[in-house]
Amino acid sequence: MEFVSEATPVDLLLHPEWIIPIEPAGVTLADHSLAVDQGCIVDLLPRAEALRRFRPRETVFLPGQVLLPGLVNLHTHAAMTLLRGFADDLPLAVWLSERIWPAEARHVCPDFVYTGTLLACAEMLRGGITTFSDMYFFPEAAAAAIQHAGLRAALGLVILEFPTRYASDAADYLSKGLAMRDAWRDNPLLSFCIAPHAPYTVSDKTFEQVAMLAAQLDLPIHTHLHETRQEIEDSLRQHGVRPLERLRRLGLLGPQLIAVHAVHLDLAEIDLLRQEGCHIAHCPISNLKLGSGIAPLTAIHGHGLNFGLGTDGAASNNRLDLFQEMRFAALLAKGASEDAAVIDAHTVLHAATLGGARALGLDGQIGSLRPGKAADLCAVHLDDWLLQPHFDPATHLVHVAGREQVTQAWVGGRQMLRDGTPECIGTPELLKSVNLWHTRIAS
């Protein structure tokens, strides 16, 4: 019997049924506990030892639940929740040029972005997502919503050549993005990416500037790449090379590059991306819904290329739900390669956490339950009758559970989802404002 005085005081001690720490890989722990202090993970250790070693200010028992790192949504356009279901079952060209772009031209403004992003944050927390990478107009309005909701995010400094209500040309987008970064860079939950929209909307000159700035400011580059066959054919016609080769020549490849979608890659391209240390944001549902195709995930993973998972925006998904994305990633890879053993549950869980964190350069801070990292966590209820029986928590997360089984989530040690309800959904005016936008967009 030790003296209580020998126990270390901590803010929070969590006692879940199981823990999947992601690091070390492929492990599911039973009878373990997680200690959190000052927003960070202090220790992950056997329950009996945890009860002896720590004197917590708050104790949370999570019976029948699995605790894992908060999920990382590596690609979204958060504010587009307001266009959820606005245009479905349409060919990509019609969807974009006749529905989405005109709607954006009419409606997108700081309030649209604030409201849509806050709704997105609530939805993401509901599904255990604690970090996301965003690319949209008026990112300072998104930053305000994210701060309000209490999530962690990597905000894109979006760049296009053509004018929108947000900015007039590439230089204007860039200067507005940099000003946004200056205004918000002291926020410990925010980081930034340079986000040239895509090879077909950004010029060589701008890409060169992006490469230079990314190196100077040590920022990831987040861009749509090889999403559709059309994009590749157009590039061959206009530039004589495929978009990836064009970006290589312009000096964009390297560990800072996050290639979003990457549906159409041949093996040489996969190998090039791996050699350069690039990352893939795999968005399986969006790729299917827009008819883009099926990304070669088995080869991407087999070549050792790092990948995370992204929901894309709610107009092309239509849920910001990484549980769905995990399931689609695993199942599509098995089906497309006709091999049931590929992309197993732990691989998918890694992608949804540490894979995404690594792509964003945040793997020192989040993505696994290593002491010293931020306490970004989510808990999932596997003892729900609807999920019975269960034999392996990891495969149950990927193949059975849904976001509706997420119970609690913490960001930097602060509980932002409680018993399935995001703190920010109670925000006065949020749902009223969503309704107003709904009416305006529908009319």
Next chain:
Amino acid sequence: MEFVSEATPVDLLLHPEWIIPIEPAGVTLADHSLAVDQGCIVDLLPRAEALRRFRPRETVFLPGQVLLPGLVNLHTHAAMTLLRGFADDLPLAVWLSERIWPAEARHVCPDFVYTGTLLACAEMLRGGITTFSDMYFFPEAAAAAIQHAGLRAALGLVILEFPTRYASDAADYLSKGLAMRDAWRDNPLLSFCIAPHAPYTVSDKTFEQVAMLAAQLDLPIHTHLHETRQEIEDSLRQHGVRPLERLRRLGLLGPQLIAVHAVHLDLAEIDLLRQEGCHIAHCPISNLKLGSGIAPLTAIHGHGLNFGLGTDGAASNNRLDLFQEMRFAALLAKGASEDAAVIDAHTVLHAATLGGARALGLDGQIGSLRPGKAADLCAVHLDDWLLQPHFDPATHLVHVAGREQVTQAWVGGRQMLRDGTPECIGTPELLKSVNLWHTRIAS
């Protein structure tokens, strides 16, 4: 103002926000109501008129909810819920011969089937499924569970050549199946299929007998077909023809045939199946999870071949959830054909209801909200904040809602799901019995 005495008394009047009746096709009605009497749909009509015309014993308001026919799960092995998550991420041959078959040989008995089927019924009701087509051992135990749960089902008279704990050879399976049918045929919620397991487990002689019996007894034939490349290669080696051609020669093709999986079909085969009036049970998730491949759904639908949706068993899915199946069917077809416009929401909703009913020969009784049909219904909540905003109830059902949004379900006018809870989940002993089986299987 009319006199109340002129109003017709009915058992139930439902006032949902929207109704998707499936027939006529592609329609979503607002401000309509559905009248039910003696288990059948009496009328579907504008709300104002319904309030004038009917004097209901029970009125149910469903604000923010869409009412549609109860979903039809065209292929499952219901009792296998007890093996949910028992074997994942394994190559098909290992999964089947080293995990599933040995577990079945050890455990399957009438109590396993009763308990597993009752759990399956609860899960299916939770997700708006009111009818399913089952193929498993000890179907009389399944029948008892289904009767208890209050669902509608087409029970398979399963036939294999090899012995199991249920039967010793094809003749024994058949006689047991026919005895089961005799015992249960007066139950108005049960119908029957002859269910020869698959071309690789059933002999020519048995298939010929099946064809004869199906004609004599007017029963659908439910069989796995062209699920994997291996099955086709083996058939070419053993029989000199692909399985479908073998079945054609044996006289199996016709409107009574339900081809389950049908992953590997060429265009001539699709055309043959259509000409013969056969039906497909499309099981997209199982086909992916077991590495079988991606069925050519765009071509199947484009050729006018009728298809329904099936979950398969919980060991190869791992949810009995037609909302997931609808989403995968739509998205996979779009992605695989690289065309975002194919297999639209109404097509998928048709498959999940009337398509399945038609395959089972039950389209005169269920599958759409036509007066005279049974009142098999489900209601789905679209006003949940997590689903906001919404512009089209049909695409929202396919691309946004989940089974967790199903609120109520009726089978033949009896409410079997109430505010998200199946009546049968409260059955004393069900979850205790599931736990016992869980412990036994895990050990």
